[in-house]
Amino acid sequence: MNYETGRVRRQHVELATNPDDLHALEATLRLREQYGGTVTAVTMGPPQAAASLREVLATGADRGVLLCDERFAGADTLLTSRVLCAALKKLEPYDVVAAGCHSVDGNTGQVPVQVSQRAKIPLVKKVREMKLTGDAFWAKRNFGHEFQEITAPLPVMLGVDKYWNKPRIPTLAGIRRAYGKELSTWDAEELGFGLNFNCARDSPTRVLRVFPLRHARKNEVISGTVDQQVARVCEVLAAENVLVKRVRE
Amino acid sequence: MSDADDWSGVWVFGEVRDHEEASTCALELLTKGRELADQLGQRLACVTFGLDVEQYLPDFEAHGPDVVYYWSHADFKHYNPELFVPPFLKLVKEKQPNVVLFPATEAGSDLAARLAVELETGLTSHVTNLELVNDEEVGPNLLVMDKPAFGGNTMASIVCPHHRPVLVTVKPGVFSKKESESNRKVERVAMPYESESDGLVVRQVAAPQRSDPPTAQLEDAPVIVGGGQGVGSEERWAMLEKLAQLLGGKVGASRNAVFKGWAREEQLIGQTGVTVAPDVYLCLGISGQVQHNVGVLKSGIIIAVNKDPKALIFEVADYCVVAKLEEFLPKLLEAVKDQTRLK
Numbered sequence: 057m058n059y060e061t062g063r064v065r066r067q068h069v070e071l072a073t074n075p076d077d078l079h080a081l082e083a084t085l086r087l088r089e090q091y092g093g094t095v096t097a098v099t100m101g102p103p104q105a106a107a108s109l110r111e112v113l114a115t116g117a118d119r120g121v122l123l124c125d126e127r128f129a130g131a132d133t134l135l136t137s138r139v140l141c142a143a144l145k146k147l148e149p150y151d152v153v154a155a156g157c158h159s160v161d162g163n164t165g166q167v168p169v170q171v172s173q174r175a176k177i178p179l180v181k182k183v184r185e186m187k188l189t190g191d192a193f194w195a196k197r198n199f200g201h202e203f204q205e206i207t208a209p210l211p212v213m214l215g216v217d218k219y220w221n222k223p224r225i226p227t228l229a230g231i232r233r234a235y236g237k238e239l240s241t242w243d244a245e246e247l248g249f250g251l252n253f254n255c256a257r258d259s260p261t262r263v264l265r266v267f268p269l270r271h272a273r274k275n276e277v278i279s280g281t282v283d284q285q286v287a288r289v290c291e292v293l294a295a296e297n298v299l300v301k302r303v304r305e
Numbered sequence: 306m307s308d309a310d311d312w313s314g315v316w317v318f319g320e321v322r323d324h325e326e327a328s329t330c331a332l333e334l335l336t337k338g339r340e341l342a343d344q345l346g347q348r349l350a351c352v353t354f355g356l357d358v359e360q361y362l363p364d365f366e367a368h369g370p371d372v373v374y375y376w377s378h379a380d381f382k383h384y385n386p387e388l389f390v391p392p393f394l395k396l397v398k399e400k401q402p403n404v405v406l407f408p409a410t411e412a413g414s415d416l417a418a419r420l421a422v423e424l425e426t427g428l429t430s431h432v433t434n435l436e437l438v439n440d441e442e443v444g445p446n447l448l449v450m451d452k453p454a455f456g457g458n459t460m461a462s463i464v465c466p467h468h469r470p471v472l473v474t475v476k477p478g479v480f481s482k483k484e485s486e487s488n489r490k491v492e493r494v495a496m497p498y499e500s501e502s503d504g505l506v507v508r509q510v511a512a513p514q515r516s517d518p519p520t521a522q523l524e525d526a527p528v529i530v531g532g533g534q535g536v537g538s539e540e541r542w543a544m545l546e547k548l549a550q551l552l553g554g555k556v557g558a559s560r561n562a563v564f565k566g567w568a569r570e571e572q573l574i575g576q577t578g579v580t581v582a583p584d585v586y587l588c589l590g591i592s593g594q595v596q597h598n599v600g601v602l603k604s605g606i607i608i609a610v611n612k613d614p615k616a617l618i619f620e621v622a623d624y625c626v627v628a629k630l631e632e633f634l635p636k637l638l639e640a641v642k643d644q645t646r647l648k
Contacts, residue, residue, distance in 0.1 A: 207508055264464045266460065
């Protein structure tokens with residue numbers, strides 16, 4: 057974390073593929089098994105993200121695209137959605153886009169929704185069953201407090217979470233094959249952005265400051281043997297009327 | 306784009322929950338919105354949609370808006386982005402509000418994110434505090450939105466200095482609701498609407514069934530036992546659940562415990578989970594990352610148990626127990642069993 061700019065110092069942090077995205081990958085691999093087609097993995101990140109893409113290729117994706125440019129750094133979700141949608145445009149035609157619902161860094165959950173709105177493709181989450189038929193999509197899904205049966209024309213976007221499936225792990229053969237697969241890097245120019253494009257500057261939101269959470273509490277230390285600690289905690293619970301009240305019927 | 310200063314008004318998305326009630330979070334946001342609007346010298350509006358939505362208006366009106374814009378139609382019985390986004394967007398472009406607050410629920414978060422794209426403006430989600438400050442660089446009355454940053458004990462203050470409207474989502478329980486004491490006359494504006502449901506991209510092919518999303522009912526629990534990675538195993542997690550049951554409490558979890566599959570997503574306590582306010586929060590094996598801690602600050606008392614004396618959770622605890630859970634938890638469980646048996 058860079059406390060001056062309030063941004064994450066990604067070059068010093070070990071990068072890993074977002075867990076929900078592995079479930080998204082698994083969803084596309086199963087669709088390919090059922091219906092044929094090709095799976096393209098797209099990631100926006102610093103150069104080290106290529107390693108993550110290689111892993112995804114080893115797991116079974118057919119090709120990888122890394123969206124990488126200094127000018128993408130510092131993007132909030134709005135700018136991220138602009139970059140991702142520019143990549144989607146270049147990847148047309150496509151039938152299904154799968155994205156993980158939640159990320160372990162920012163966890164706003166906004167990116168799939170914003171890509172859906174910008175690219176004008178419906179986002180479908182919490183799917184129990186689904187089918188592709190010709191150029192249409194059918195599914196049973198949870199939406200709010202309803203369980204619905206829906207159809208929509210392709211392309212659709214799937215918002216995948218960890219309850220959907222169990223992701224496969226790469227095999228040795230898969231790892232070897234990965235090195236023969238195409239991994240392209242697209243920068244801002246390649247995506248059609250002008251020389252003036254700058255995510256850090258153009259993001260509507262920015263960090264004003266960072267500060268430590270301050271919350272004053274008693275901080276009374278309960279020390280001693282484990283038995284003594286347990287006894288004291290029970291005293292505290294009794295004082296709060298938590299233990300005494302709970303009478304076994 | 307017109308000048309940010311031309312945009313005026315604090316709006317709240319008045320979500321109607323399950324076509325049954327005005328959402329509590331919307332009432333909390335109206336209360337906070339009233340405060341912000343008064344400081345800004347601007348109007349507070351509630352924007353709501355529903356089937357026979359007139360029945361929910363009194364609840365919204367009791368919490369301080371100057372005006373309520375509403376759409377009442379069967380199309381709005383249930384949230385649908387294809388139906389909600391266009392009219393909301395049209396009204397925003399026409400009235401140019403400064404700030405729009407949304408409950409960080411499934412519907413509110415989705416609606417806010419889509420409006421942000423259409424308006425090419427900033428959205429800050431899951432904020433834990435809102436304040437107006439006078440900034441040297443940007444000017445007076447800059448809305449500052451606090452939220453946990455990337456980990457450790459760090460919070461970040463986010464601003465959206467130039468783009469309007471400023472969009473914000475807030476989880477239930479972050480702010481408190483309070484009925485307005487003033488005898489303010491609320492203007493009701495019924496919005497004209499012609500059904501768009503024929504042109505929907507996503508269509509339902511059968512009647513939907515009711516299926517409520519699971520909830521751990523943590524919001525009103527007087528006692529919560531929270532577990533984290535330190536609980537260590539499924540067997541010990543079962544002990545934690547038994548302990549909670551004996552104490553008449555509910556079980557909450559940190560993100561790690563949910564990740565490990567010991568607890569469900571709806572049991573997650575914290576910034577992107579549930580904000581809780583029990584009388585007693587007993588917190589076992591949770592390290593106390595800021596995203597978790599912001600969700601428990603309203604607890605009456607916090608008792609934290611962790612083997613690491615430097616765990617961040619101890620900074621926000623009333624009672625700090627440095628102990629290994631493999632020793633402490635079984636003993637606490639036995640002691641509690643004994644105590645309840647006595648009475």
